Amino acid sequence: MTATPDRRRLLIGAGMALAGGCAGGPFGRSAGGRADWAPTAPLAPLRLSADRITRITVCTRPFRPAGPRLDAENVDGRRVVHNYGHGGSGWSLSWGCADEAAGLALSGEPGAVAVIGAGVIGLTTAIRLAERGARVTIYAADFPMETRSARATGVWSPSSRIALGDAARPDFADRWERWARVSYAAHHRYAGDAGRSVEFQPRFALRDARRAPRTPATRDYMALYRRLRELTPAWRDVAMGSLPFNAAAARGGEELIFNIATYTERLVRDFRLMGGRLERRTFADRASVLTLPERTIVNCAGYGAKALWGADDLAPVRGQIAWLPAQPEARYGVYYRGVTALSRRDGVIVQQSGPNDDYGYGLEDETPDRDEAETAIATLAPLFA
Numbered sequence: 001m002t003a004t005p006d007r008r009r010l011l012i013g014a015g016m017a018l019a020g021g022c023a024g025g026p027f028g029r030s031a032g033g034r035a036d037w038a039p040t041a042p043l044a045p046l047r048l049s050a051d052r053i054t055r056i057t058v059c060t061r062p063f064r065p066a067g068p069r070l071d072a073e074n075v076d077g078r079r080v081v082h083n084y085g086h087g088g089s090g091w092s093l094s095w096g097c098a099d100e101a102a103g104l105a106l107s108g109e110p111g112a113v114a115v116i117g118a119g120v121i122g123l124t125t126a127i128r129l130a131e132r133g134a135r136v137t138i139y140a141a142d143f144p145m146e147t148r149s150a151r152a153t154g155v156w157s158p159s160s161r162i163a164l165g166d167a168a169r170p171d172f173a174d175r176w177e178r179w180a181r182v183s184y185a186a187h188h189r190y191a192g193d194a195g196r197s198v199e200f201q202p203r204f205a206l207r208d209a210r211r212a213p214r215t216p217a218t219r220d221y222m223a224l225y226r227r228l229r230e231l232t233p234a235w236r237d238v239a240m241g242s243l244p245f246n247a248a249a250a251r252g253g254e255e256l257i258f259n260i261a262t263y264t265e266r267l268v269r270d271f272r273l274m275g276g277r278l279e280r281r282t283f284a285d286r287a288s289v290l291t292l293p294e295r296t297i298v299n300c301a302g303y304g305a306k307a308l309w310g311a312d313d314l315a316p317v318r319g320q321i322a323w324l325p326a327q328p329e330a331r332y333g334v335y336y337r338g339v340t341a342l343s344r345r346d347g348v349i350v351q352q353s354g355p356n357d358d359y360g361y362g363l364e365d366e367t368p369d370r371d372e373a374e375t376a377i378a379t380l381a382p383l384f385a
Helices: 007-018 090-105 120-131 172-188 225-231 260-273 302-308 370-384
Strands: 055-063 069-075 078-084 112-116 135-140 198-207 249-258 277-280 296-299 315-324 333-336 339-344 347-352
Touching: 055 302, 069 090, 078 090, 078 120, 078 302, 090 120, 090 172, 090 296, 112 120, 120 135, 120 260, 120 296, 172 225, 172 249, 198 339, 260 277, 315 370, 333 370, 339 370, 347 370
Parallel strands: 078 296, 112 135, 112 296, 135 277, 198 333
Antiparallel strands: 055 315, 069 078, 198 249, 315 347, 333 339, 339 347
């Protein structure tokens, strides 16, 4: 689930910046707190109450301590390329990783290629392969809007649980930066389409007058977002009188978000226009994958690679979203006391982010938790009372 901006680390960083404990804003370039910022139009309050929940979705993010696996191997005479393990950064890094995976898969004359998995990593990889002349079939048990990618938060979060500093290779940060910059440019191509697949929205990190103590994570999650600070609009202190929030202070700015349903639909359409095929197929293990007729296979199974390919280095990270009806008049997001709300075109989502990136780690259960959803909503609702 791509959730979460460098959601927890970045937004907690925003609270620290408000408290004077962090130099510079967390979401892109900082204005250093020297000038108040206000949205260009008045903000309507979010209507947050548990009786407005329409559904609760849960997904398992595929976290790999060493970072995403992007490499190739020969298995029984087949060329197998792996592209999985993106933690909470799948949507954000999809295009950059797809470029690299396509280059690994195609050496010589393009032929038939099988892509395993129809989430955002599988779709973008398949498109890049088709653009290079390959005949591509996506094989997947779950079609695009049934995948874990479809249950993502939908924010630009390129280093959300991307790797652990003590497990990643020394060159990982440079490699990650290439993926992120390529992806950021590619996402902008969809910013003006009819479905508004990608757009910028105001987002705010709020805090109380009394500073909450910071709870550090127990793992060495890499925080790489500062390498991209010049890409995004600056975050500034916000003039509170312009906002409908019962909070002591805030920082805010405009952030890139993905409207998952329309973006997914656009990717599927583009893939099919290039002659791509999508076939529903369930694989029990790697041996069943190797029965496919294609000699080149790209494994984009996400957390499914754990069972499919024996990827025992993948750790589950549970993420849950409570959905409320869409509010077209209130297009923005907030973060407060470890809870995120984002008003997307397909609904208002509320997500418990927890005190740090340990939240949800090791939890594979995708059963919706109503109590967690109601607690998250109850945390934010007083902001709009």
